[in-house]
Amino acid sequence: MTGKKKMSIDCFHCMSRKQSLMGTLKDEELACMNEHKSSVNYKKGQTLFYEGTRPMGLFCINGGKVKVFKMGSQGKEQIIRLAKPGEFLGYRALLGEEFYAASATVIEDANICFIPKFDFLEILNRNPNFYKNIVQSICHELGVLEDRFSDLAQKSVRERLAANLLMLKESYGMEGDDSTLIDIALSREDLANIVGTATETVIRLLSEFKKDGLILFEGKRIRVLDAKALAKEADFYA
Amino acid sequence: MTGKKKMSIDCFHCMSRKQSLMGTLKDEELACMNEHKSSVNYKKGQTLFYEGTRPMGLFCINGGKVKVFKMGSQGKEQIIRLAKPGEFLGYRALLGEEFYAASATVIEDANICFIPKFDFLEILNRNPNFYKNIVQSICHELGVLEDRFSDLAQKSVRERLAANLLMLKESYGMEGDDSTLIDIALSREDLANIVGTATETVIRLLSEFKKDGLILFEGKRIRVLDAKALAKEADFYA
DNA sequence: TATAAAAACTGATTTTTATCATATTTTAAT
DNA sequence: ATTAAAATATGATAAAAATCAGTTTTTATA
Helix, strand or coil: CCCCCCCCCCCCCCCCCCCCCCHCCCCHHHHHHHHHHHHEEEEECEEEEEECCCCCEEEEEEEEEEEEECCCCCCEEEEEEEEEECECCCCCHHHHHHCCCCCCEEEEEEEEEEEEEHHHHHHHHCCHHHHHHHHHHHHHHHHHHHHHHHHHHCCCCCHHHHHHHHHHHHEEECCCCCCECCCCCHHHHHHHHHHCCCCCHHHHHHHHHHCCCCEEEEEEEEECCCCCHHHHCCCCCC | CCCCCCCCCCCCCCCCCCCCCCHHHCHHHHHHHHHCCEEECCCCEEEEEECCCCEEEEEEEEEEEEEEEECCCCEEEEEEEEEECEECHHHHHHHHCHHHHCCCEEEEEEEEEEEEEHHHHHHHCCCCCHHHHHHHHHHHHHHHHHHHHHHHHHCCCCHHHHHHHHHHHHHHHHCCHCCCCCCCCHHHHHHHHHHHHHHHHHHHHHHHHHHCEEEEEEEEEECCCCCHHHHHHHCCCC
């Protein structure tokens, strides 16, 4: 359980950069970011930051997967969102000048860059377009969360599970040919903490969906066989 | 059901301005806003904007109260937030360059200003501090919604109702002496649509809280008699 | 002010979902 | 390879909350 090790990857050659918000950065800013960033390897289970602590900088996922969650009073996690390569973590707290509202831990071994707060804000100030993109992304996230909030209040567990499987397929479906395989290793418990239900309930519903031919298990991964039927289960276009 | 009427209030003398995000605006920008804004009186039940439509500008509440909600597939509203004088509406969609994710309708007769998109963005561009404040506010809102999302997933209806009553007391408690009276006329149905439950359930729980001496009904309003006990019901500091 | 409509309320019942108990399978560690 | 621990699975039961049905009260309107 050690795992943290410096890497010598630079922002110019970072594969995840292109599909990230940093796509718009000019060479100069990228150089600045590159100069001040540090890159660390994390093992599954390691924590990037804890709810209630002060943000010191921005995390940028280069490889691997991370869950962002709040701990409920009964010790049950509520997963707010998942993050994958190309995504930032911690900018909401930075720009809002608040403590972290949630914790972030690695669910698949990851390589993650860290840009100190000062340097990040500096780059933001120098690049109005980059700033605008970040703001736009936060606004979008707020809209998405409003949707999910509404669903959580109004849909049944079964509907929410179906809806979340479809969302996961969108986010983690593999490129091209294998777009039906959800390429993220979530435990049943994590899935329950996304959907907002008990682990046993997720297990039961998953096996129903499987029995009905909507999904299939492939190791730790789930394959969506019938997205149409799942959408119906999710009460989409109702 | 007519009710829309132009008013000749100006931004300089607007009472709700001081406690709003516009507090930081300079005279020049305020003049710009004043010049381009229009002020309209709305009656209870009238709608400011509809989910799925394109935002044309910013709403600024001068007087009255507004609910922002999404319509679920069973025709049940989920109230995302309430807005009171001094607050803006519609900036998330404007800055995110998206359609409205929710609808907004008046729940207490209101006077609301409207600033066209172009003028609002212009003022934002000219005033980095104002822009920064707005962004900060959006970030804060996202954090608050994450909290509520987590509570919705993990707390019982009883706990959520208690928590929401306390929140409403914070937001709508009157100044000074009468801080225990929640000064907003919410129907039982609206309250249910905030908490995320059935109207009957809210009615039952409210009358329990009343029987136990935690709250009191005063006309259409609720008075919080024992905030400590309510906080315990809400599972705060658990 | 009479009357209709809407909102608030109450009780009975059903449905959904969580919880508890326990078994089986998988994964990790010695 | 063996054993312990964790994750997954299944059944039985209990609890929470929704739904349905009906009544009373309040509010709005002719």
